[in-house]
Amino acid sequence: MNVETAKTVLAVTQDKELKLILEQALKKDRAYRYHLCGSSKEALVRLESHEVNMLIFDADIGEDPKAGLPIKMRLSHPHVARVVVASPRKLAEADALAKDSAAYIFITKPVVVSQVRLTIKRALELSELSRRHRIVTRELKLSVDDELFDEDRRLSVSGGISKFERLVYASPKMADVVAKAKAASKTELSVLITGETGTGKELMAKAIHFNSSRSESPMHVQNCGGMDETTLRAELFGHLAGAIPGIAAERLGLFRAADGGTVFLDEISEVSPAFQAALLRFLQEGEVKPVGSDSVHYSDVRIIAATNRPLEELVANGSFRKDLYYRLNGFGLEIPPLRERPEDVEALAEFFLEKYAGVVGRRVLGFTSEVLAVLSRYQYPGNVRELENEVQKMVAIAEQGGYISERHLSPDLAKLRFSERLPQGLDVMGGSLKEMVESLEAKIVETTLRKLNWNQTQAAQELGLSRVGLANKIKRYSLAEQGA
Incomplete structure (x- = not known):
């Protein structure tokens, strides 16, 4: 093995x-x-x-x-x-x-x-x-359950879902990135991970560390954004007692604490020019000089850095050192945004479903195919983190032993579902606002019923109504199935 x-x-x-x-x-x-x-x-x-x-x-x-x-x-x-x-x-x-x-x-x-x-x-x-029993049971159940899911399921026992530690993916784009990350983990080179906020840069860094020869040694994480130079230097290089105003105790610093291991520096693009020089010195010589000290220590640490800004542009305009950029970019990895890899949405959604259903102790059977379709169409400005939050909220309000359906979608996703279901060239009748709203509602209900061959159970679920509520609207607007 x-x-x-x-x-x-x-x-x-x-x-x-x-x-x-x-x-x-x-x-x-x-x-x-x-x-x-x-x-x-x-x-x-x-x-x-x-x-x-x-x-x-x-x-x-x-x-x-x-x-x-x-x-x-x-x-x-x-x-x-x-x-x-x-x-x-x-x-x-x-x-x-x-x-x-x-x-x-x-x-x-x-x-x-x-x-x-x-x-x-x-x-x-x-x-x-x-x-395997859970997956097979779920798939056998779905095959006779009103076609809640598409027949072609990628999440089968032999499905195409892969993991790199806590990273879950199914798309060729992420498979390529992970293959490079696995190669990087076998080396001692510094790694620079780029990608939008929420794409999983820290998870990628941790996966590289835990698959490297340094996995038995510590990994420490430091976010460099929003920190002044003195505080950041003290966090990483350490400081003597009293060297930092308001802090009496001595601090070892993450570089020395992680000796033999890895330090992950997030938002590396935000550091000052003076700190860039100190970091370059550390990368070249392994020197650690605590704040307030004349002594120099040495530490063997691998640096994995990440940024959501293009460092090449910062180098071009002179705000980021070129020599530091090349030192950090020993192995460059770019994680694509979630909107560019829609194949990963279903895999991630299923992963988060199992995660949060376990946390709240709730048995949720899965997503309906309509929900998966909406999730796959959404653009996710917050990337994987936003998808995780969406699934967490849906699991929290889902019924015990039921499916996550369209009525569990957040308002932003519900708008997407609603706008994409409206018939083209919809003419709204009536003069007053109330008459126009009722005309629109009648046509949406009728369109949904027609699409689902007048299956009132499915139509009620898709519209977020009870069976009784849907029946009342059918009666109110005098809707009738053609040929009935």
């Missing part, structure tokens, strides 16, 4: 013996990627940073079992397989934790390597079977 298909196992423990057993079971097996965390807080950061397939949680870690990480993950990350480990004195707590978190199993210490390997293998197999 290659690295791209390897399953990621996240362990939370402080037990030295258990750490050793887990390393022996996983470290040299290419079927797995293994990450160790010393606390639930640290593990949550990992979970949000990259794709995790399995959690091994040590109940002896000393945290409140009722608010334990496995219980939280049952809602926030329902598809991650969970295993609880505990010492004999913690059996009762481990049993309760395993039940409350719907864990695959709990095992008691001391554990042996073969036991760990078999447990992990079986838990992941069951998780994969459950995933």
Whole structure:
């Protein structure tokens, strides 16, 4: 199994013996990627940073079992397989934790390597079977459910959806970018990621880090926008106690804290000329000189920078150093806006649906084909972040066990749906405003019914009405099916 298909196992423990057993079971097996965390807080950061397939949680870690990480993950990350480990004195707590978190199993210490390997293998197999069962069940259900979805489903068991850690995509454009990012992750070159706000530049940076040889070392993130030069320099290079007015404590700085790892600098286009010179010096020599100090330290850090502005233009007008630009652009990646890759919209929408349905503990069967069509046509000025917000809101108001339909769309998307459904050359009759509105409403209702072959259930759903409400409008406007 290659690295791209390897399953990621996240362990939370402080037990030295258990750490050793887990390393022996996983470290040299290419079927797995293994990450160790010393606390639930640290593990949550990992979970949000990259794709995790399995959690091994040590109940002896000393945290409140009722608010334990496995219980939280049952809602926030329902598809991650969970295993609880505990010492004999913690059996009762481990049993309760395993039940409350719907864990695959709990095992008691001391554990042996073969036991760990078999447990992990079986838990992941069951998780994969459950995933396939959900997809097959949904597709079989849809095939007899009033054609709510198009017959040709891309999200099938063998569908064309891909992931690069937390990045989800289906379009050829994103596939090309991800292929370059995977190549970049195998090098030590600096990476410059460009793209509009909300396209996923930070997720791309984290995916590169976690697929690089530096993945076991820290990754720190710093947004350079809206910060004055002194504060930004102190955040990255550190400062001595009292060197910054109002800050008494000494600060190590992200460059030294991330030694051996990666620092992601977002909005790099916003930094001052003086800071550009300091950053260039760091990239060339690895020198870190804290604010207020005469001492020079050295740090081995890979820089991944991002910007939503074209740096070439800033270089041309002299506001960004050319030599720094070439240093940062060792490997250049441009993430296209979502409107240029509509193939990704459905894949992302399904991903966010599962994510937020798990968070709120709600079973939502999926999107209707009309909703997917509207989502795919929208231009998304806020890109993927805007789509995520839209899906989150729709999941929040969707009915338990139902579909997300057009009545759940936000006003901006509903306007798009409404405007694209109006018949061409619509003549509005009547003299007063009330008469014109009623004329328009009658024609919209009649057009919708005709389009759906007078299926009143589907028409009511599309118009956001109840069956009774639609029947009242049909009677009010004396509408009748042709040939009836």
